[in-house]
Amino acid sequence: MTTSAEPVRPGPLAARPVPPAPWMLRLPGVYRPQEDTALLAAAIADLAIPDGARALDLCTGTGAQAITLARRGARTVLAVDLSRRALVSARLNALLRQLAVRPCRGDLTTALREGPFDVVVANPPYVPAPRAAVRSTRGWDAGPDGRAVLDPLCTAAGALLRPGGTMLIVQSTLSDVDKSAEMLTAQGMQTSVVRRVRIPFGPVLSGRTAFLESAGLIAPGQRWEELVVLRAVR
Ligand SMILES: C[S@@+](CC[C@H](N)C(=O)[O-])C[C@H]1O[C@@H](n2cnc3c(N)ncnc32)[C@H](O)[C@@H]1O
Structure with missing residues (x-):
């Protein structure tokens, strides 16, 4: 575990294997649950969710x-996404499991209007991309430094959370975990890395290694990234 005062250095391979990503019904174009999904879900499973908690995904x-939040006992769970297809998928997945989840079309601004929350979790787009995201890549592409969604999210963390509330964010080391930790710490939050795993590049990153190398985001020949779950407590 790393405290906020220290840089988030490359860590050893995760001691605990990441469980497989959960099976979810998914309309075409909706992000397929994968390693980052499973890593964040595992971190939520470790969280003590207070009775009556209001949660945001x-x-x-x-x-x-x-x-996962509803299963862990959150009283209300707001599920926010820009994509209508994602929200239909989320609604169906919750119905299938008879869990109360409220899907809501929107973004960070929508979430801020609905807050504050006791628990906030996010697996935002964080993949560095040479071009701006388009509809088909909106699930993962996040601008040249991978921080198009992370920066506003970290800036808004204090306003999204009630005092004592907890935020979990999953991201890649390619999109500057230290910057996220610093932004959260600057708001007086206790920040730590609670999960991390090293994985080989998938098809998206494998297709942009020249860009990543020229941007200095990876060493020459590097074909792996680390996924990290940051926890911030207000
Ligand atoms: C990496 S996927 C994560 C999906 C799911 N939470 C998981 O863990 O598997 C990111 C999701 O964020 C949505 N998205 C992208 N930009 C967004 C934004 N600015 N506000 C809200 N949702 C956004 C995409 O439509 C996509 O469904």
Whole structure:
């Protein structure tokens, strides 16, 4: 575990294997649950969720994290996403499991209007991309430094959370975990890395290694990234 005062250095391979990503019903174009989904869900499973908690899953996709929050006992779970198809998928997945999740079309601004929350979780787009995201890549692409969604989210963390509330964010080391930790710490939050795993590049990153190398985001020949779950307590 790393405290906020220290840089988030490359860590050893996760001691605990990441469980497989949960099966979720998914309309075409909706983000397929994968390693980051499973890593964040595992971190939520470790969280002590207070009785009567109001929870937010920002960037919900299939609703995988919202469902984990509802299973863990959150009283209300708001599931926010820009994509209508994602929200239909999240609604169906929650219905199938008879769990109360409220899908809501929107973004961070929508979430801020509905807050504050006791628990906020997010698996936002964080993949560095040479071009701006388009509808088909909106699930993962996040601008040249991978921080198009992370920066506003970290800036808004204090306003999204009630005092004592907890935020969990999953992201890649390619999109500057230290910057996220610093932004959260600057708001007086206790910040730590609670989960991390090293994985080989998938098809998206494998297709942009020249860009990543020229941007200095990876060393020459590097074909892996670490996924990290940051926890911030207000
Ligand atoms: C990496 S996927 C995560 C999906 C799911 N939470 C998971 O863990 O598998 C990111 C999701 O964020 C949504 N999204 C992208 N930009 C967004 C934004 N600015 N506000 C809200 N949702 C956004 C995408 O539509 C996509 O469903």
